[in-house]
Amino acid sequence: MAFDVLQSILFVYSCLSMIVYSTIIFSILTQRRSSPILKGSFFSLVVIHFVADFLMFVEFNILFRARKYGYLTFLFPDNSSALYIVPRISNALHYYVKIIVYVGQVYFALNRLTSALMPLDYNNIWTLIRIRVLTCIQWLLPLVAVLPVHLNMQFTMKYIKYADQATLRLETDKESTEIIAYIDMACSVICTILSLIMYIWTLLLVRRSTNRLASVELRLLVSALFVFVVLTLNTVIQVATVITNHIGMQEVMFINDLSYPMVDLIYTCQPWALLLCSSVMRKTVMNTVRRRSHKPVPLSAPTTEKEDCNTEAAS
Template sequence: MALNGLHTFLFSYVCVAHVLYLVLVISILRQRKTSSIMKGSFFSLVIGHYVADVIYLFEFNILMRGRKYGYLTSFFQPGSPALIIVPRISTALHYYIKIVVYIGQIVFALNRLTSAMFPINYNHIWTFKLLVVIWFFQWTVPLAAVLPINLDMNFTIKYEIYSSEGTLRLENDPVSTDIIAYIDMATSVTGTFFSFIMYILTCVVVRRDMAAQVNLELRLLTSAIIVFIVLSVNTVMQVLTILQNKVGLSGVMFINDLSYPVNDMIFTVQPWALLIFSSVIRSHIWATLRGKKYE
């Protein structure tokens, strides 16, 4: 089954967005040698988040979209061990990288809160050593949530080949399906809740002491909130999915159609949010494209 018009558009959009994302990261790395702006902790977090988004991009478009639309089917044969091994890797990687992204959202929110509370010297708090510690826990803690279920061979997680449709179907037993869904919902809700609280506090601080705020930091706050909104939509979808499956909530079947576009937005929204809301970021990127230093 070939990609339909919507998914062809989404795939094209994702490719364009990540070329832009790569240009943004190159600009940060190149310009931070001379630009004090790009040396800030926020942009270090952007680079770290880029790694997660790239993994998310390839995992989702190769393993998820490829399974649904059949361009992985030819790599599998009936009875092959790959029909059991690959779906476990795919499932583990998908939910692992989502939790990494959720944690990253909390870190961004905390970074913006400290920037509002200490607008002049907050970067002295966010030292490189602290960032390394944060990244270590961000990338290791999610393993505890996804590995036990995906390594337990008592659970059914496998592909079934549907030759008539030319696609692979992911088959899960009810227990593993529920556990995975609850893990996804719990981590998403937790990330959204704590981020929401911190963004509310940030807005309160900014409103009380607007004169002390730096314009660029306010722009970065706006872009971070935009990313948060996209992840909040994902959280709502996780909750509605649970309600649909467990209590028979009607009228929410549309979330199945939204799942792919929302996932695409999660790993592509960062560069757009920064470019749209910050002329300084645009100027840095333009300088990089011209092979010059930002002035």
């Protein structure tokens, strides 16, 4: 069964987004030596977050989209143990990566808050060692939420082959499905609330501050807020899914249909937010495309010398 029109569009969009995303990361890594802005902690977080987004892109399009539409059926013979092993791993990986992405958005919010609290010195807080510690927490903490459910062999997680459609369907028992939905919702809600508090605080600080935030930092804040809106939409869908499932509303099927586009949006919004909001990022990518990455990227707005030097602290 081939992709329908919507899934084909989403797949092409996600692939295009990953190409753009990869170009952005390559541009940051190759030009950060010649551009102080790219050495800042925000772009360090962008590079780290790319790993989670790329992993979500791969696992979702292969283990969910391709599997659902029959492109992996030939890999699962009848009565194969893979029909019981792979779905458990696939489901665990999917929700594990989602929580990693949620936590990553909290880090972006915290980074923008510190940039408003200490505009000239905030990168001194985001040292390389601290970023590594935060990254370890980001990748290890979700295991606590995901592994207990997926390692519990009393829960049913298996693929069902439909010969008439040549597809694989994931079948899970009601209890594990509800537990996973609650975990996903709880993590999304907690991260959204934490991010919301920090962004409100940041915006209040920017509004009341007598020292204007550097233009480049303000634009990075806008890009982070853009991605936060996507996280908020995902949280709304997660809450609506749990509520409709709990009370048995017919709208649950419509909400479930939103899950695929929402996942695509989660891992693809970052590159477009950066290109849309940051002139520094646009110029950096253009330097890469034009094979002139040896030239430093000029700032989009004048900043003080102290502000320029500040961005080197996290390198």
